[in-house]
Amino acid sequence: MIQTLEPIIREHPFFHGLDEQYISLIAECATNVRFEEDAVLFRQSDPADHFYLVREGLVAVELMIPHRGYTTIFTAGNGEVLGWSWLFPPYRWHFDARALHLTRALAFDGKCLRTKCEEDHDLGYEMFRRFTQMMTTRLESTSLQLMDLYGANA
Amino acid sequence: MAPTLEHQVTETLSPQLMLPDLYRIQRLKMETGDTFTLEMIPDNGVSLSFLPGQFNMLYVFGVGEVPISISSDPSASPVIQHTTRVVGTVTKAMGTLKAGDAIGIRGPFGTHWPVERAKDRDVLIVAGGIGLAPLRPALFWLMSHREQYRKIVLLYGTRSPDDILYRHELEHWRGKFDLEIQVTVDRAASTWRGNVGVVSTMIPRAPFDSSNTTAFVCGPEVMMLFTVMELRKRGVTSAHTYLSMERNMKCGIGWCGHCQFGPTFVCKNGPVFCLEQIEPILGKAEI
Numbered sequence: 001m002i003q004t005l006e007p008i009i010r011e012h013p014f015f016h017g018l019d020e021q022y023i024s025l026i027a028e029c030a031t032n033v034r035f036e037e038d039a040v041l042f043r044q045s046d047p048a049d050h051f052y053l054v055r056e057g058l059v060a061v062e063l064m065i066p067h068r069g070y071t072t073i074f075t076a077g078n079g080e081v082l083g084w085s086w087l088f089p090p091y092r093w094h095f096d097a098r099a100l101h102l103t104r105a106l107a108f109d110g111k112c113l114r115t116k117c118e119e120d121h122d123l124g125y126e127m128f129r130r131f132t133q134m135m136t137t138r139l140e141s142t143s144l145q146l147m148d149l150y151g152a153n154a
Numbered sequence: 155m156a157p158t159l160e161h162q163v164t165e166t167l168s169p170q171l172m173l174p175d176l177y178r179i180q181r182l183k184m185e186t187g188d189t190f191t192l193e194m195i196p197d198n199g200v201s202l203s204f205l206p207g208q209f210n211m212l213y214v215f216g217v218g219e220v221p222i223s224i225s226s227d228p229s230a231s232p233v234i235q236h237t238t239r240v241v242g243t244v245t246k247a248m249g250t251l252k253a254g255d256a257i258g259i260r261g262p263f264g265t266h267w268p269v270e271r272a273k274d275r276d277v278l279i280v281a282g283g284i285g286l287a288p289l290r291p292a293l294f295w296l297m298s299h300r301e302q303y304r305k306i307v308l309l310y311g312t313r314s315p316d317d318i319l320y321r322h323e324l325e326h327w328r329g330k331f332d333l334e335i336q337v338t339v340d341r342a343a344s345t346w347r348g349n350v351g352v353v354s355t356m357i358p359r360a361p362f363d364s365s366n367t368t369a370f371v372c373g374p375e376v377m378m379l380f381t382v383m384e385l386r387k388r389g390v391t392s393a394h395t396y397l398s399m400e401r402n403m404k405c406g407i408g409w410c411g412h413c414q415f416g417p418t419f420v421c422k423n424g425p426v427f428c429l430e431q432i433e434p435i436l437g438k439a440e441i
Binding site for chain 1: 282283284311317341342343344346348349350351352355358374376380
């Protein structure tokens with residue numbers, strides 16, 4: 001018996017409350033993926049053709065800083081979403097991502113989802129609403145990180 | 155005498171409260187590049203009885219006096235520990251003390267983490283930076299009374315992997331499998347295999363039952379504000395959320411008014427406040 005990914009999508013916090021019809025629709029764009037420790041999920045400037053729902057493990061989003069090396073900007077773990085560059089032109093990654101531990105995730109085909117969002121603007125609204133919320137949270141978090149709250153001069 | 159939860163902040167304005175007791179440094183341990191723990195014993199052999207979350211006024215003779223939370227195990231007296239960072243003249247002088255040197259202590263002062271009220275509940279501890287130090291005695295207490303609590307979860311955020319306090323203890327506790335510990339840092343090189351991000355972002359996915367959780371929070375005020383927002387989203391009530399506040403404490407007994415926080419004094423009515431009590435003034439720029 002072939003198991004669909006719908007139950008996994010339904011249970012994932014990012015899609016809580018999404019209509020059943022949309023869960024079925026987006027499941028058509030999803031695949032199960034697995035990354036071994038240190039496997040690269042994507043590289044800066046590569047086409048951003050996916051986003052990921054992390055189910056297990058930990059992924060580091062990194063930036064190469066000249067003379068300093070790779071620096072981790074944030075990590076996405078169980079229950080978190082990775083990647084929004086698939087939503088906006090030019091559909092290229094701005095950072096690198098690497099699995100810090102064995103990671104299991106659902107990968108969503110960005111082009112497939114964009115097409116479905118164009119065809120059904122209600123789905124498009126739901127997707128943008130969820131991604132905007134996530135981006136707001138990340139922006140707040142980044143602001144706090146930049147404040148150096150725990151530093152001696154904080 | 156073992157600490158009891160019936161202990162109350164002394165209301166009597168006794169001049170004795172302004173006189174420091176003499177202690178001797180037993181050891182100074184560097185925790186990170188700028189943070190150290192002073193371990194000291196009473197010169198007169200009389201143990202200091204304190205509760206998790208209380209603080210002492212530490213007097214470096216000839217330099218000055220500063221308030222510092224007690225960071226040791228309440229049951230480990232007579233040895234008492236304080237963890238602090240070098241931030242000013244007094245803490246700088248404190249960092250040069252050696253075994254056998256004298257130091258003055260007044261205290262303990264202030265309110266404590268309500269560990270008894272948290273019995274039969276999940277306990278969520280959220281610490282930021284050196285805010286882990288005032289929570290350490292609560293962790294000791296919870297671990298030594300482990301059977302009285304349900305899940306115990308520690309979420310700890312700090313600046314970088316090099317700034318993680320009590321690293322060996324955290325590893326030891328994590329190895330016991332009855333305490334969930336999640337650590338995150340603000341920045342890290344790619345060699346760090348753990349979380350990067352602010353501590354409040356771990357709350358949505360932390361493993362606790364929000365309908366039966368007591369939260370203890372200590373860290374920079376901005377970090378506590380964002381933590382409170384996430385706790386609210388998870389449904390942890392203000393009546394079961396406790397914060398340790400920090401203000402400029404001088405006398406330690408509510409006389410001088412330096413640490414006024416709205417209608418309260420942090421030294422006397424705090425430092426540990428129930429969120430319900432301070433919610434209207436928390437995060438107000440004027441206060």
